[in-house]
Amino acid sequence: QRDLKGLFSALLVSFDEQGNINEKGLRQIIRYNIDVNHMDGLYVGGSTGENFMLSTDEKKRIFEIAKDEAKDSLTLIAQVGSVNLKESVELAKFVTDLGYDAISAVTPFYYKFTFDEIKNYYNTIIGAVDNRMIIYSIPFLTGVDMSLSQFGELFSNPKIVGVKFTQADFYLLERIRKTFPDKLIYAGFDEMLLPATVLGVDGAIGSTYNINGRRGRQIFELAKAQKITEALEVQHVTNDLITDILDNGLYGTIKLLLQEAGVDAGYCREPMKKYTPEMVARAKEIYKKYF
Template sequence: MKGIMTALLTPFNEDGTLNEKGLREVVRYNIDVMQVNGLYVGGSTGESFLMDEDSRKDLLRIVKEETGNAAALIGQIGSLNIEEAERLGQEAKRLGYDALSAITPYYYKFSFSEIEAYYKRLTEATEHPMIIYSNPAFTGTQFTVEEYGKLLALPNVIGVKYTDTDLSKLAKLKALHQDKVFFSGADDMVLQFAASGADGAIGSTYNIIGKEANALFEAVQQSDIPKARDLQKQMNQVIEQLEAVGVYQAIKHVFKQYGVEAGYMKFPFKELTDDERKQAEKIVDDIPSRT
């Protein structure tokens, strides 16, 4: 399980319910047009932490139905409610997801031993490949190399979604755990992560610039750094514009320019203003290729 994987966004209806038609269109666009290696379902980009358990299960089911075996699937099932996380993990496993992932328990300042116990219980309950989702900026939890080692030693843990910018730590982890997979979570640093030994990247912007990310990752594997640098520059021009408007909202609006029913945001996320929509529409001109 390597390469470029889209952190899939979730289309909602105006009342906050899942937009199934839109979700299937988003899945198809990622597989057929962006040609990514896989989909990371139910993460931050998918607004899953605003969804109830039944909706999260529906999300997992619909994506699997639409994807079939056309791409690898990772189901993000993390929750502060461990029983809910266990049920989501068991459902993703039943549906045939290739792996599970779980965000580090957040809000409360959990000790490392508490976090380790969380993952131990979750992996034992699901008995399915698990990718630790480490996002210090969102969770406030930063692991040392030694702590990562303890998590990676848990049964069924196969790797980490490393949403951090400490490339030195990543290089050390890769050297120490060559049998594990490490995914970059920083879309604007795919080049640096790939050069530091990352096995792939998982990101929200790959919904619309997955082709470029794929080409960049391949260029690094072929030691064509000038090409990779140029692709990263092109990607970052798009990423900067997305960030100026609101990444998730802007991606959904770009999708709409392509005829993909990307739906609404989940409350309390706001929708774009008229001026922001105009800014988002300009982003389409800076995306090198979409077909």
């Protein structure tokens, strides 16, 4: 079994102007993450992958392409969560057969599910496969904000091995770290990688590592080595970059930056907006400033 620790890009997907998967471009993004960013792994099918706007067949195609391009060169985690639990189970089986190292599932969203319903959702998905599950907690998008004891209830299933923690509540992060030393915690906000690393996360999963993976690596390694002043310098530059990216439109701008780096990262899928000429021009300036 592969060690699941380290730095992961939440994989971007290249779409053509009609919103169809651009396989060649997707393969180039994967290569860039392997050859240039030197990631430890890829988180496939996450928010960054525009996953919740895709059909089941499209999700499967992306899982296949990522495995085919990456082979065993880095760790692969597949996000299979969906409000359609039957789809989640189907995808969990599909990626397990493909050889993914772990699965992950977002907390079910849109309806106000009870915690018992959420617990049943996780146990059902992971019960269907011989694999490991990482909870994907992102309260600002899902509205699901779990407590320490609720994480504990989910973690009581030994196949639920960790959490991707995309929240800014560092008190809760510290409590989870202290209470569950054997579970894996991934920092989900790239702009807070340094403080999350100081609190002892095992890794990080984020969108901006697709283009800024080398700075992410520096922050992570410096912070683990207790070189906090140096790590903070790199985090400051990173956060200037992330602020510029967020101002210009998150996933679209990362794709435009990758295009400047020679990667055919394509477009975003509607309802996400098409690029405006101003957005493209601004991305070129951002690229010159930071790369």
